Amino acid sequence: MRHKVPWSVSTRCSRICSESTDWHCGVSFLLFATRKVPQESLGFSPNELVFAHRVRGPLRLVKETWSSNFAESKSLLRYVQDFKTRMSETLKLTRENLKQAQETMKLWYDRKARLREFKVGDEVLVLLPLQGQLLAAKFSGPYPVVRRIGDTDYMLETPDRRKKH
Known part of the structure; x- marks a missing residue:
């Protein structure tokens, strides 16, 4: 069963903080829920990718207790073999799901x-990262094209920057 995460973690955190004075009590539940929900692009939750099985949350524990479907104890060797099998199957499915998600994203982008093609001497704007801010960028220029290296x-x-782009 796949679920889309409707809000980002920051949106959820701000909602918890604004609705309650005991916001710090809800953060652990928020993180548990976020880690438990399968990601659309991978098809698995972060917990499943790390631990190779679905994490037993409070509702699952209650259900297991009521239905008495406790797993029988296994030998260590059998457990390790099963774990290795689950990990390899999970990795295979994750790669397939990620490939499918990448193809979908490529279709949307395309x-x-x-x-766009430029000639030597044309002036272009360049999206360059801001110094000291890893995730921020802005358009700079215009800069003249010196030569074409490949198709794109x-x-x-770039006289105002140290290395050429």
Whole structure:
């Protein structure tokens, strides 16, 4: 069963903090729920990828107790063999799901993507990372094209930066 995570973790945290004065009590439950929900692109939850089985949460424990479906004890060798099998199957399924998700993302991207070609001497804007801020970027330029390297790669003259892009 797949679930889409409707909100980001930061949205959930802000909601918990704004609705309760005891917000710190709900963070562990929020993290447990986030780690337990399967990711759409992978088809597995983070816990399943790390531990190779579904994590037994409170509701699952209650259900097992009521239905008396406790797993029989296994030998250590049998447990390790089963664990190895589950890990290899999980890895195979994860790769398949990730490949499918990547193909879907590529289709969405390719709908609006256009091939742009530049000539030597053309001036272009470049999206460059901001210094000191890993995830932030801004357009800089215009910079002149010095030479074409590949189908989509160009060497630019960037006098206000140390290395050429």
